[in-house]
Amino acid sequence: MYRVVAKRAFVNINTNERHRQLVQSWGGRSIIISDVPIDHEELYEPLELDQNSVAVVASYMFDEPIEAIFEAAATCPEIRFYVTGDKAKLSDVIVRNLPANVTLTGYLPRQDYYRLLVSARAVMVLTTRDDTMQMGAYEALSLGRPIITSEWKVLRDSFGDAALYVDNTPASIAQAVTAMVTGHEEFRRRAIAQRQLRRRSFEEARAQINELLKQVS
Numbered sequence: 001m002y003r004v005v006a007k008r009a010f011v012n013i014n015t016n017e018r019h020r021q022l023v024q025s026w027g028g029r030s031i032i033i034s035d036v037p038i039d040h041e042e043l044y045e046p047l048e049l050d051q052n053s054v055a056v057v058a059s060y061m062f063d064e065p066i067e068a069i070f071e072a073a074a075t076c077p078e079i080r081f082y083v084t085g086d087k088a089k090l091s092d093v094i095v096r097n098l099p100a101n102v103t104l105t106g107y108l109p110r111q112d113y114y115r116l117l118v119s120a121r122a123v124m125v126l127t128t129r130d131d132t133m134q135m136g137a138y139e140a141l142s143l144g145r146p147i148i149t150s151e152w153k154v155l156r157d158s159f160g161d162a163a164l165y166v167d168n169t170p171a172s173i174a175q176a177v178t179a180m181v182t183g184h185e186e187f188r189r190r191a192i193a194q195r196q197l198r199r200r201s202f203e204e205a206r207a208q209i210n211e212l213l214k215q216v217s
Helices: 002-008 017-025 066-074 092-096 110-119 135-142 153-162 170-182 184-216
Strands: 012-014 030-032 053-056 080-084 102-106 122-125 147-150 163-166
Touching: 012 017, 017 030, 017 153, 030 184, 053 110, 053 170, 066 080, 066 092, 066 170, 080 110, 110 135, 122 135, 122 170, 135 147, 135 153, 135 184, 147 153, 147 170, 153 163, 153 184, 163 170, 170 184
Parallel strands: 012 030, 053 080, 053 122, 080 102, 122 147, 147 163
Antiparallel strands: none
């Protein structure tokens, strides 16, 4: 169905290069907008967290390597992991065996969620699926926070050197967390710079769409 619609659409908005090329192979026109900049109308008061802390944005979906994150936490006892999401989705066995440095925050209201992100040294958002948009990482970038995410091209294209990339194994995750906590200030500067790059990319894509619309108006 999408192939039929995409071919006939005036323009398709896709989130990554792979999908853009797919639409073009069907004869459709495509413009990439991977994310829409988030503007915050308020400053979020930081929470009193452990100094060396990481916020893990999770929803406990099938593509999130949650158990690998918990295993990584067990090897980094000096770092506190604050994991969001509905903890009722976790099995009793996993909850009983959580490392002592893991805090399950439960589902957080919007303001509390953003307060957590601005308070942690880094924000971790992982996926085992390629070409998957990471909203938690975009939210972190909107706040100028460093990111730890999975090693996929679409994520590298979006977050550049503002992030550290892992292969979703416990060892890789632990290494990235330790490096991010140690180099927090440098990664924070990179995140702020990357945020500006992403905004310019969005504005350029929007200008392309407006120019196309002028041609048919």
